[in-house]
Amino acid sequence: MAAVLKSHPDLPPKMTVFIKYKHHENDVWTRWDLLVKSYRKNCLCFDCELLNMEERKKNCPIANQVFDLCVKEHLVLPVWECPKFKEKV
């Protein structure tokens, strides 16, 4: 992964590092610490019984909307809060 390192101008040097890399053929920016942690570990959906990545028609409609926006705009959006979360048992 080729990265261009750049510090945010409003923060002290080396406090936050942003990188640009290719994700699904698109150049995207992210915070280095978020990339190495993996968004899946921080997203409620991956611990929610309503998430069904195998069958989109049976998947949570909110998760489908988040996915559609991610595809359209080349984003990664972990869900941190959700009123409909159901913990997997």
Ligand code: SF4
């Ligand atoms: S209910 Fe909330 S946490 Fe569960 S899959 Fe849908 S969006 Fe994610």
